[in-house]
Amino acid sequence: MDHGSNFLAVTPYGRGAGSSRVRVFEWLDRTATDFAVGSYLSLPNAAPSRLVRHPLSVARAERRLAAFSRARPQTLLLHREASPLSRGWWERRLLTSAEFAVYDFDDALQWDLGEGGLLRRLAPKADKVLVAVHHADRVIAGNSVLADWASRHHRDVVVIPSCVAPQDYAPKVSYELHDPPRLGWIGSPHNESCLLLIAEALREIHRRTGARVTLIGTTAPSFGGLESLVDRVAWSPDTQRAALSEVDVGLMPLQLNAYSLGKCGYKLLQYAAAGLPAVATPLGVNAELLSEFGMPAPRTQDDWIAAILGLVESSAAHRERVGRAACEIAARRYSYEAWLPRWEAALELGAVAR
Numbered sequence: 001m002d003h004g005s006n007f008l009a010v011t012p013y014g015r016g017a018g019s020s021r022v023r024v025f026e027w028l029d030r031t032a033t034d035f036a037v038g039s040y041l042s043l044p045n046a047a048p049s050r051l052v053r054h055p056l057s058v059a060r061a062e063r064r065l066a067a068f069s070r071a072r073p074q075t076l077l078l079h080r081e082a083s084p085l086s087r088g089w090w091e092r093r094l095l096t097s098a099e100f101a102v103y104d105f106d107d108a109l110q111w112d113l114g115e116g117g118l119l120r121r122l123a124p125k126a127d128k129v130l131v132a133v134h135h136a137d138r139v140i141a142g143n144s145v146l147a148d149w150a151s152r153h154h155r156d157v158v159v160i161p162s163c164v165a166p167q168d169y170a171p172k173v174s175y176e177l178h179d180p181p182r183l184g185w186i187g188s189p190h191n192e193s194c195l196l197l198i199a200e201a202l203r204e205i206h207r208r209t210g211a212r213v214t215l216i217g218t219t220a221p222s223f224g225g226l227e228s229l230v231d232r233v234a235w236s237p238d239t240q241r242a243a244l245s246e247v248d249v250g251l252m253p254l255q256l257n258a259y260s261l262g263k264c265g266y267k268l269l270q271y272a273a274a275g276l277p278a279v280a281t282p283l284g285v286n287a288e289l290l291s292e293f294g295m296p297a298p299r300t301q302d303d304w305i306a307a308i309l310g311l312v313e314s315s316a317a318h319r320e321r322v323g324r325a326a327c328e329i330a331a332r333r334y335s336y337e338a339w340l341p342r343w344e345a346a347l348e349l350g351a352v353a354r
Helices: 018-030 048-053 055-071 089-097 118-122 125-135 144-150 189-209 224-229 237-246 266-273 285-293 301-312 316-333 336-346
Strands: 007-011 036-039 075-079 100-105 138-141 157-159 182-186 212-217 230-234 249-252 278-280
Touching (some): 007 018, 007 055, 018 336, 036 055, 048 055, 055 089, 089 100, 089 125, 100 125, 138 144, 144 157, 182 189, 182 266, 189 212, 189 224, 189 249, 212 237, 230 237, 237 266, 249 266, 249 301, 266 285, 266 316, 278 301, 301 316, 316 336
Parallel strands (some): 007 036, 007 075, 075 100, 100 138, 182 249, 212 230, 249 278
16 A cells, blocks of 8 residues: 555445445545555454454554554545544544545444443544544535534535445346245344344234345344344345345334434435335435335334335335336436535545546
8 A cells, every 4th residue: 555645545444344335435436536545454344353353453554544644645535433443643643644634424423422342432433523523624424414513513514425326236127026025124234233123013014924034234143033034145245236136125224313313324225226115214314315215204113014015015016116216316316426526526636637
């Protein structure tokens, strides 16, 4: 990696992590500007259990951050946090070292006060995101909820949603219902537990229709009795592209809390990109997307049962109309191609030859 690059992107995870892939790597793949990339351990996450198992890699990662700050890049893009060990010092050093520094965040990190293990309590994300927002020249927020908070601390905040690439998803060919019906969920291991929020509804839907849940994430069972309704598929870029086309209805339940309020609706956008009708908790950005897509917005378990049954028991033509309309909206309003000029402008890359 060239520490002396004029353009540097720093992110806590590797390309395999959804947040870094969606908010950093996919943009860099599409811009002609040559960015060096520093991802902390190039792993899917920076959980304390991983850090403890890789002490030498952690030490090297911390030294790289010092080298990056000394390099004084022309443009710096910092996504989420520089280091899971930092309480804001690395974020401040990096952002103030660049001629022009942009801070990007896509979750309600400002309300993440460090609940959990010792490392999270010692280095809460709420502290470092506030430091980062204060020291950046510009802030990119993934949605209006995050932007409203950031605007109280910085005068230059730009909203750029988490985007999708519809061409990367296998088009759904048939909307005829599978036998048994296939409900679907896609995401990272630490979010899988959201499905337990609608466990009662899923059991009732299974009782009435025999429906099963295709979970595209990890293969490790963690749902107890609910596992009898679940078929697990390991996530990979290839399975992500293909597996959603084999699902009848996508699911996106969320916890009703402040952190979920800051979510960017990415699962719902993935379902839309795949042309898949879906049901989601109408919280934050999800409420806006569900309204745009014409999809159900359940709140209670009974609502979830009615919403899922409404799609499962409707005609194939209805599911196709909903799915294809959502796909068209996702391509027009939430694709990388639609937002690339705005993203490049936010990083002031217009002077760079394309």
